[in-house]
Amino acid sequence: MxxxxxxxxxxxxxxxxxxxxxxxxxxxxxxxxxxxxxxxxxxxxxxxxxxxxxxxxxxxxxxxxxxxxxxxxxxxxxxxxxxxxxxxxxxxxxxxxxxxxxxxxxxxxxxxxxxxxxxxxxxxxxxxxxxxxxxxxxxxxxxxxxxxxxxxxxxxxxxxxxxxxxxxxxxxxxxxxxxxxxxxxxxxxxxxxxxxxxxxxxxxxxxxxxxxxxxxxxxxxxxxxxxxxxxxxxxxxxxxxxxxxxxxxxxxxxxxxxxxxxxxxxxxxxxxxxxQITSQFGSAKAWTPVAGILGFLGFLPGMPHFIILPAAGLAGTVAWKLRGAKAKAIEAAKAVEAAPPPPPNPTQIGWDEVSGTAALSLELGYGLIQLVDERKGAPLMARITGIRRQLSRELGFVVPLVRVRDNLALGPNSYRISVAGVVVGEDECWPEDLLALDSGELIGKVEGRQVKDPSFGLDAVWIRPEKRGDAVVAGYTVVDGATVVATHLNQLVAQSAADLFGMDEMQKLLDALKDGAPQLVAGLTPAPFSLSQLSAACRALLSEGIPLKDFRRIAEALIDSSRETQDPNALIEAVRSRIGALIVQTVVPVKMPLPVITFDAELEGMLSQAVRVGPTAQHPFEPALAQRIITAVTQASAPLVNNATRFALVTSPLARRAVARLLKPHLPETPILSFLEIPDGKGIEVMAIVGSNSQPAPAPALSNRVPEMAR
Missing domain, CATH: 1.20.58 (Methane Monooxygenase Hydroxylase; Chain G, domain 1)
Structure with a gap:
């Protein structure tokens, strides 16, 4: 067959x-x-x-x-x-x-x-x-x-x-x-x-x-x-x-x-x-004037009324039918929009359940829903918008939208912050109460729920709104629940800026630079750097707290450094030395001297020698030495941290990257600089010198200038 x-x-x-x-x-x-x-x-x-x-x-x-x-x-x-x-x-x-x-x-x-x-x-x-x-x-x-x-x-x-x-x-x-x-x-x-x-x-x-x-x-x-x-x-x-x-x-x-x-x-x-012709002639606006003109001609003397008037009636009927059909279509569309969505099928699983498209996510317990309720002014949403705008100006790229949603798996007063799918912070907030922060200069105490501030780790107390006056008189700094969550979100987003920057953001940054400096962009990509290489370099800078708001100088430094090296790590260090002024101005204003903690010459030699022995090692220092350095630097910086004083740790260019990797978990807000990154003419205040005996040496006078460190 x-x-x-x-x-x-x-x-x-x-x-x-x-x-x-x-x-x-x-x-x-x-x-x-x-x-x-x-x-x-x-x-x-x-x-x-x-x-x-x-x-x-x-x-x-x-x-x-x-x-x-x-x-x-x-x-x-x-x-x-x-x-x-x-x-x-x-x-x-x-x-x-x-x-x-x-x-x-x-x-x-x-x-x-x-x-x-x-x-x-x-x-x-x-x-x-x-x-x-x-x-x-x-x-x-x-x-x-x-x-x-x-x-x-x-x-x-x-x-x-x-x-x-x-x-x-x-x-x-x-x-x-x-x-x-x-x-x-x-x-x-x-x-x-x-x-x-x-x-x-x-x-x-x-x-x-x-x-x-x-x-x-x-x-x-x-x-x-x-x-x-x-x-x-x-x-x-x-x-x-x-x-x-x-x-x-x-x-x-x-x-x-x-x-x-x-x-x-x-x-x-x-x-x-x-x-196609029927759809384009199917408009009542086209047939209504036709009916009117034919009706006018039909009533003129000498015209064949028995032919023109029926034609006018036919055109009018067509216009009326088309208008009615359009009204019905509009009502049907409104009914579809107003109709509730069909109930979810419990046997089906959607992609939105297993993958998230939002780079930033804020999950709230059901007790915190009032912070985003439009009927109550949605105070948290307004603060989130302000945070995104401010961080976008500081970081140099547009911070993505924050996806806010409820999560019944959390406690009623709990919230959770995720960046790129990773939970970076969670805490509790009482929306009906106020958080009184211990400023360190209290003259009294207030009763309430004792907690730690989620953003800075300060001692704090959740109090009822009627105790606000007593807390202010006692020396507390008082903020509401929306401000607590927003401040925590602001801190975590700033720390995780590198995780929010990808190839799409890199392309938009290049497009913005191309409008003012097209030749600079042409000399930057696709040669000597591809889009992926540029985005990796920018993420490395962001991870160390360097913003991209002056990307033109960063692009020029990348082009200049590419003539000397193509190694990613060496390239980043070379770029940092060329944009040192940008890095320093993120620590202190231009007219203020830079407070620094540094190592003595003997310890600097030991650190540099360890890096030379293991240039590709992630942690080239011996565990005992590394622990002594962490302890000494933490002790030396404690007074500055407690007084909220911005400072930098300065070391040699060879050891800077390894020292930064060692100390970042313990001092995440402290920039680690090399001598070459401090611009000429910038004043320095040496706050402490960490020696090889792991004890911080007494700091010289605050106004002392140490010019040899900058070289």
Whole structure:
């Protein structure tokens, strides 16, 4: 059975492939071999049927390329019509003296029924049809085809480049790009072929006029000379047959001309031509003025009221129906928007349940919902917006939106902050109470819930609002619950800035810089740095507390440093030394000296030697030495931390990166600088010197200048 099915498909395929060659040979034979009138009748009806089918396919096409075979179809339809004209001319001239039915019933019907048997009327009708076909439809379609072909060919290189750009950007697959290239080539071939095919239609119309003239003149001569008919009898018989023959060929020609014009004037749309026109005329605003104008004309004296007024009523009815349909559509859309969402299916799991798209997330227990309730002013949301705006200015890139949502798994007064899917902080907040922070200079105490401030770790007390005055008098700093959560969020986002910066933010930063410094961006990427390398370098700077708000200087430093090294770590250190002024100004204002803690010469030598021995080690220091350094630096910095004094730890350029990695978990807010990062002329206040014996040495006077440290 399978073999029979395969053989049948092969036979059908070979038969389909032989249809067109056989049809072409039949057309040639129709021009040469005499055929009876019944064959002509079949040929004329077939010609009309093909023309109607071509017209219907043209009207139903959504875009011109949906009927890409139209130029070839137009060629063979024209050949069929010309072959029938040649065969009918032979029959008319040979058998025309026998009467109107000598050339077949189709020609006789067109000669009698359509023109009433009056060949003078037939001549005028044929002339009008020729004018419509040649002057209006064919000429216009040919001009449109010519212009379309020209513009399509001119736009072809740009379309090919756009496809290549989309392919390189990963927006399309190679298979999709191949299909789009093929569509572009097919479109160019189609419009080029249509430009030539329109000449077939014009030539066919011209041939119809010549064939009509030959039939009339040849019929008169043959009728008078060969068949001994009078001039009147010959004219009546042969002219009627010639006009019938011309009309039976001209009607399909007119249909094909309309089809060609419809194809070349189409604009690509998801609708066919009928629906496209209907949708664009389906506006009550268009039909209401029509009804009004027709109604006005209908009441003018002398006008045919019984025709114009019904037309005005019809236009008014159409406008009323369209207005009602539009109102119903609007009501249906509102009903859909207002309808509650369908209840979730407990058996289905969505992607939103297993993946989060928000880089920043704040989850609240149900007791904290009032902080984001719009009916109560949503105090937390306003503070979050202010935090994002301030941090975006300080960090140099737009901090992403914070996704705030409730979480029933948390305690009623608990909240949780996540950055890039990682929980970075959580605590408790009482929205109805106030948090009184111990400023260190209290002159009294207030009763309440004893806690630690989540942002700075200070001693604090949650108190009732009515105790606010007593707390302020006692020396406490009093804040509300929304401020507590917002401050905690601000601190954690600032510490996690590197986790919020990715390739998309890097591209936006480059786009912003390109507006003012296009050559600088061109020298920065794609060479010597790719987008991923740049984003990695910026994340490394952000992780050490260096903002990107002056990215132009950072970009210039990256370009200069790339000439010396391509190692990522060495590159970051070289960039830091060039933007030292930017780093220092994040610690203290420009007119204030920089408070520093440093190591003595012996300990500096030990640190540098450890880094030289293990240059690729994450922690090159011995555990015992590392622990003594952590303890000594923590003790030396404790007074500064308690007094909220900003300071920096300064070490040698070789050991800076290793020391920063060692001390960051213990002093996350303290910048670790190298000597080369301190700009010339910047005053320094040495607050403590950590020695090799792990005990901080007494600090010199605060105004002391140590110029050799900066070198």
């Amino acid at each position: 399978a073999t029979k099915a395969i053989n049948r498909k092969l036979w059908i395929g070979s038969t389909k492939g032989a249809i067109l060659p056989m049809a072409t040979l039949m057309l040639v034979g129709l021009m040469i071999v005499p055929v009876p009138s019944i064959v002509l009748d079949i040929g004329f009806i077939t010609n009309i049927m093909i023309s109607l089918a071509v017209l219907m396919v043209s009207l139903n096409a959504e875009k011109p390329l949906d009927f890409s075979a139209f130029p070839t179809v137009l060629l063979f339809a024209t050949l069929l019509r010309l072959a029938l004209n040649v065969a009918s001319t032979r029959v008319v001239l040979v058998n025309g003296h026998n009467g109107a039915a000598a050339a077949g019933h189709v020609i006789e019907a067109f000669g009698h029924f359509l023109i009433g048997g009056d060949y003078a009327v037939g001549l005028f009708v044929f002339g009008i049809l020729m004018i419509i076909n040649m002057v209006v439809i064919t000429k216009g379609a040919g001009r449109v085809s010519e212009v379309s072909a020209r513009f399509t060919l001119d736009a072809m290189p740009g379309k090919q480049m756009a496809i290549d750009a989309d392919l390189n950007a990963g927006l399309v697959t190679p298979e999709e790009a191949k299909q789009r290239r093929q569509d572009v080539a097919t479109e160019a071939d189609f419009y080029g072929s249509m430009d030539g095919a329109s000449k077939f239609v014009k030539g066919d119309a011209t041939a119809g006029v010549l064939i009509l003239a030959i039939n009339i003149l040849g019929g008169l001569v043959l009728g008078v000379v060969n068949h001994k008919l009078s001039v009147g009898e010959a004219a009546s018989t042969y002219i009627q047959l010639a006009i019938g023959d011309a009309l039976v060929a001209q009607v399909p020609a007119l249909l094909l001309s309309i089809a060609a014009a419809a194809i070349v004037t189409r604009v690509s749309s998801p609708l066919d031509l009928s629906n």
